[in-house]
Amino acid sequence: MHPPFSREKRHIALALSALPLVMFNINELLLFGLPIIFNPTLILPFVLVPMVSFVLVYSVMALGLVNPVSTIVDWMTPPFLSGYLATQNSLAGSVLQIAVIALGVLIYRPFYLSYAGKSSSDSKGILRKMEIERSTLKSFLGDVNQSMGSYISKHEVSQRISKMMNRGEFVMFYQPQVNVKDSTFLAFESLVRYRDEYGNLMPPSFISDFQILGAIKQLDEMVIDLVLADMKAFPVLAGCKVGVNISAETISDRDVVDNIAERLHYYKIPPTSLEIEITEEALLEDHEQISRNINALQRLGVKVAIDDFGSGYASFPHLLKYNFDKVKLDRSLLLNVKEERGQNLYQLLAKISEVTGCALVAEGIETDTEKTFVESCGIDTCQGFYFSHPLALEDAVAWSKQQMKETALETLESAE
Structure with missing residues (x-):
């Protein structure tokens, strides 16, 4: 001084x-x-x-x-x-x-x-x-x-995260994906939530805290472990699949494929039952490493989806550059279908599967009108509050069993 x-x-x-x-x-x-x-x-x-x-x-x-x-x-x-x-x-x-x-x-x-x-x-x-x-x-x-x-x-x-880690617990919720033409289809998207020491459930606003601390990869690793542990309760042998969202930092990491393979082996979950979902934002990272990781995951048997497509980051060339198995159309695209231009755009996006060979999922279906419009665009797999809110593990497993039961009844009735 x-x-x-x-x-x-x-x-x-x-x-x-x-x-x-x-x-x-x-x-x-x-x-x-x-x-x-x-x-x-x-x-x-x-x-x-x-x-x-x-x-x-x-x-x-x-x-x-x-x-x-x-x-x-x-x-x-x-x-x-x-x-x-x-x-x-x-x-x-x-x-x-x-x-x-x-x-x-x-x-x-x-x-x-x-x-x-x-x-x-x-x-x-x-x-x-x-x-x-x-x-x-x-x-x-x-x-x-x-x-x-x-x-x-x-x-x-840091204090908030430390308190969360020591006093409450992170839990996974699961939102069903429904195929309107195939009753045997079973799939969920996993969503991380936090339950405090009093049992109150909190939304995932804490994810930004992990990003600020540079600990988002650690959160992804914890989420993958939680999901794979929960998947033991799902009917994976009946073809049930569960999607896990991971961040740009994680999908760009050189060790991510080895880590996922090791955890799948540890929990004895078949790779074909797991889907990795990455957002459009992740595509702004290291393109070459992401491409290598996507290909390696697919060789392992894990499906890879691009989540929230149309939310504003990626473009059509990315769909040709990366070998995705599934494209999930963001709900924001549905908000404009009341107008003709919005309908034309959604119908155009619905043809993505014809060009790329990717399966399509319409996210954010909340009304019967939206469901009817999506079906008219030729999209069979849907996700949203119209079908179900995110479910706790026990409820998600019960949903799966109910779907399997209804499918069995339909098969029996058709046989008679």
Whole structure:
């Protein structure tokens, strides 16, 4: 920090602006650049002060004059108090911190006075320099403010996730997909939810928290494990399939196929019962690695679907570039079918299967009118609240058994 012997208003203003941060040990503003950005003369004390401070602290503690540090103190603890707490509640620790700060001021003083003396000799030069410093300081303070805001946000997110992991549980819900022409068809899309310690079910808003922390792949791995464990209860031998959504980061990972293969083997689930769903957004990642992973999953026996197609990211060339098994048309496309242009677009998209060979699923069917329109477009497989809301595991298994029972009755009746 610039020592308290400055008489220049701009330097006093800088010191005052930094004071609230320094009171809570937030020194990035002062350590990372300002002394050197504003004048290279201060490079030497910038390096010298921490070295001399270390020698002083080490020597005093080695001589036994101050208790050694035995407690980890939060980094935002104010100076002097942190010294007191870290040295076993010893006032000597606070005194040592005062001595270190005073020593730093004494080392900086001659260098600063030299800089201030040179700058005051040229009136035009000082005015120009003041403008540059003002602009640099404004930009720098803005970056610091943004950085601190980001840190605080991540800290809050981290606390939320930690609380979720320790107090509640992540559970999977399953929304049926229905083939209006094939009663033997059994398929579900898995959807992750969170149940808190009081049994309340929460929507998947926490997914963005995992993304902020850079832990979305870990969430995907946990979801895959939960789904595969649940699939033991599904009639997979009767052809039941379950889709799992994974993120762009996961489908781009080099090890994703090996990891999925290992988990399938661990849970003894046939690969043909699992479907991996990736969103259009994922296609903006590493194209070559994604293509390799899709092909490897398909060789393994796992089906791969593109989810939420038409929501705004991908384009038709992606359907030719990647060898998808299934395309799921986003509900947003259905919202415009009341108009002729919207109907024409949906009918055009319904012909995707003729070009790519992909199976089609119409997502978001909520009304009888929407169901009738989708069927008229030649799409047989549907998903949405019209057929069922997402179901807990027990209810999803019961749905499967009911469908199988109805199919058996239909077969028996047709045979008679």
